[in-house]
Amino acid sequence: MDLETIQTFLLISKNSSFTKTAEELYCSQAAVSLRIQRLEKELDCELFIRRAKKAELTKDGQLFLTYAQQLHNTFVTAKEHLLQSKLMEQSEILITSSSTPGTYILPNVMFLFRQKYPYITVVNNVQYTKNVIDSVLNRKYSLGIISQPYLSDTQDIICDPILEDPLVLVVNNEHPWAGRKRIFINEIKNEVFLVTNPNTSLISYLEKTGGFKFTQKNICVVGGVEAIKQSVYDNSGISIVSESAVRQELRLGLLCKIDVIDDIKLMRHIYSIRRKDEKLPLSTELFLKFAKECIETRNKVSAE
16 A cells, blocks of 8 residues: 555546546546455455446445545655655755846745745845856856846756746936826937946847837946846936836835836846756755745736
């Protein structure tokens, strides 16, 4: 008797069907029948009455059901305790991320993760996207979290999208566009456009999306996202940033959001990256799974 057989028995008792159970277990109906036959032989009793398109528990099957559930629950609990024991040996998770996810998305995820797993500490090194990629390639970190990537030069990285990251155009409240509230996307090429670093993928993304070319002299590198927000507040230029980065400023009326008239949805993605030839440590894999679940839950709440 093994867990796979117990799970098969429990699923059939729930579904009242060998066929549906086989579909859920991604195996043949013959394999399901064989497992039950072996279990019945071991227990020396008949567990199911097989009718047309339906399987009903026998009296012995009903009696065994309680014990099967207990066996399954005991195994799951034991597995969880063993996992926690292993995780406690890996009490520190080192990850690296680019500015937007590292500053405005991951902190809350890290807080919630700490609440659930208080014995694990997550240390996040925030740096430029290119440096995040290099750090993962050079094995300094096993997991990186980045915005719109540029990974065309390497085949050694697995890049998985975690969530969509809406972008917004922000200007100073005294900027002429503040009174208009809407502009055509190609109008931004004539403004001083603020970016975080000279290698940002945002410029190429906007040029490709909007079908225009920036004038190089109008692109101004000011540093991180916080520097961009302060520069826009000082009316030193305009910028397009992650909506999560300016949510508070927009709510307080410190900056002005400008909509785009063109039928364009300004959007980037947040990605997890790791080496193809390197398996994530158990605790890091758990954190990534937890982060995806947190983000999915947040998106569902926002949609409602």
